[in-house]
Amino acid sequence: MSLRIVVCVKYVPDATGDRHFADDLTVDRDDVDGLLSELDEYAVEQALQIADEADDAEITVLTVGPEDAKDALRKALSMGADKAVHVEDDDLHGTDVIGTSLVLAKAVEKTGYDLVICGMASTDGTMGVLPALLAERLGVPQVTLLSEVSVADGVVKGRRDGDTASEQLEASLPAVVSVTDQSGEARYPSFKGIMAAKKKPVESLDLGDLDLEADEVGLEGAWTAVDSAAQRPARTAGTIVKDEGEGGKQLAEFLASQKFI
Numbered sequence: 001m002s003l004r005i006v007v008c009v010k011y012v013p014d015a016t017g018d019r020h021f022a023d024d025l026t027v028d029r030d031d032v033d034g035l036l037s038e039l040d041e042y043a044v045e046q047a048l049q050i051a052d053e054a055d056d057a058e059i060t061v062l063t064v065g066p067e068d069a070k071d072a073l074r075k076a077l078s079m080g081a082d083k084a085v086h087v088e089d090d091d092l093h094g095t096d097v098i099g100t101s102l103v104l105a106k107a108v109e110k111t112g113y114d115l116v117i118c119g120m121a122s123t124d125g126t127m128g129v130l131p132a133l134l135a136e137r138l139g140v141p142q143v144t145l146l147s148e149v150s151v152a153d154g155v156v157k158g159r160r161d162g163d164t165a166s167e168q169l170e171a172s173l174p175a176v177v178s179v180t181d182q183s184g185e186a187r188y189p190s191f192k193g194i195m196a197a198k199k200k201p202v203e204s205l206d207l208g209d210l211d212l213e214a215d216e217v218g219l220e221g222a223w224t225a226v227d228s229a230a231q232r233p234a235r236t237a238g239t240i241v242k243d244e245g246e247g248g249k250q251l252a253e254f255l256a257s258q259k260f261i
């Protein structure tokens, strides 16, 4: 039977662009360019390698995000994933990580899965907690932060590297794993892959399709709230230390005043 892999990929604001908060203190996602979170490219890469090793496998990439999040799905499809699922609904506005894990769990269950692969953290929220929440909601084992991962005989195995030791971990499928940026460079989409991605199916789901009510997600359903947010102050001109014999001393005093030394 085919190994069903679902890869959770997030569409994130481009960190090189200007980012700001909307009036309701949520991140303004409409007014900024976005892209597939770079850390999720590693998750797609590992899915492709696992699928290559399996006799028969199908990779679905899944995102919860606004209309433009389709760009992230297309990138993952152009890398080689087979199909995509996009959960999009106006009522998702303001959904926190608890709500996002609920929506993803429902979508993963609807899609059908043996293995869910996530990135280690998104490059915007960077909580790194979603894979654990997702596993809990699905009621399956989680093996997180893997720098090496493989699947054989209904078992997922991996290596988690810590500061003092490397652990070899395994779990029976179905399971949720997350992979780190040490798991292996993600491939670039080939021209053929980009062309093929245009024809791959992208299923759109809304909250109703997932039997979810609006008040279970969005700002209303969020367990967390942002009380205030302020734009980072503009950079000021640097301090120039001119060496007229006392330069070293002045430099040391400056570094000490900034608590660098």
Ligand SMILES: Cc1cc2nc3c(=O)[nH]c(=O)nc-3n(C[C@H](O)[C@H](O)[C@H](O)COP(=O)(O)OP(=O)(O)OC[C@H]3O[C@@H](n4cnc5c(N)ncnc54)[C@H](O)[C@@H]3O)c2cc1C
Pocket: 008, 009, 010, 011, 025, 026, 027, 029, 037, 039, 040, 043, 062, 063, 064, 065, 066, 092, 093, 094, 095, 096, 097, 098, 100, 104, 117, 118, 119, 120, 121, 122, 124, 125, 126, 127, 128, 129, 130, 131, 224
């Ligand atoms: C339209 C929209 C509006 C939002 N508004 C808010 C808000 O106002 N306040 C708030 O707290 N949060 C909001 N969120 C949710 C937030 O952006 C995160 O998706 C969520 O909180 C997960 O946290 P994280 O990014 O830190 O996940 P992490 O735990 O760092 O992510 C780990 C991994 O989980 C997977 N993952 C995470 N998010 C998604 C996703 N959306 N789709 C698919 N896979 C994913 C990826 O594989 C990722 O590498 C919003 C999300 C969307 C799409």
